[in-house]
Structures are given as structure tokens and as C-alpha cells.
Amino acid sequence: MAHRGVKRALPSGGGFTLIEIMMVMVLVLIVLGISTVFFSGMLPSQNLNAAGRELSAMLRFARLLATNSGEPRTVFVDLETGRYGIQGVQTRRIPQGITVKVTDVLEGEITRGQYSILFNGSGGVPWGRITLSGGKRVLTIELDPVVGAVIIRQ
16 A cells, blocks of 8 residues: 555644734733723722721720729820820731821811810710711711710712
């Protein structure tokens, strides 16, 4: 039997050309650039939400400490340095770009200095409002004197 020459097709490379790879890289960079702009606009909003949650948690913790020990606890908000905390327990810093304003029944709006919120031994607190603002959003933390609750409003 005579062998016939069988022709086999040689593989044609089967890969991508340099131009195809570069076009995909350009498209990926465009998508990343657009998503970066989108997510950077959300960052101040997330900082405001996080600061509001942390401050309200600090107020609730001070109320809990006061009711458990039967002794008054003071939460301070230093509007000059951007710090807040429970006197003698812990302090935190308000993130950059967030402004704080305190509204008191007797003193009105307070935007400078240090303000103290006193939780008495039974967990009661005088009425007050802490307003956090960052960018176009405003978040309000209200202190309810009747039940001593800390309420966040957006």
C-alpha cells in the first residue's frame, strides 16, 4: 500500500495579537477610571454614616454605663479639636470633612468649644440634638429626655 501524503493543517497561532490585547487593556482602564470617579463621590457619604453610627453608639454606651453603675456619665463633644468620648473611658476623632453642631434647649446652637452631655444614674438625659454634616448630606442624632433614647435621623 502506498502512502499518500496526508496534509495536515498547521496551527495558525491561535493566540491574540498585540493590538487586540492593547484594546482590551484600554477598555479595562476606561471602566476603572469611570468607576473610581463614581465611588469617590460615595466616600464622604459613607464617612458621615460611620461617624453618626459611632457617635450614637458612644451615647448609648454611656447611658448603659450610667444605668448599670447608678452613677452619672458624661459624654463630651469637643467642636474645636473634633474629638468626642465618654469622660475617663474612651475618646474618638470625628473624620475629616464632617462638621458638627450641637443644639441645646437652654444654650441654642453651639458650634465652638466643648459641650457635655450628662446621663444621670437612671439613664436620663436632657433633650439635645447633634447635627453632623458632610458634603450635601445631614445626619441628626436626637436625645430623647423621656426614655433616654438616642435616635438617628437622616
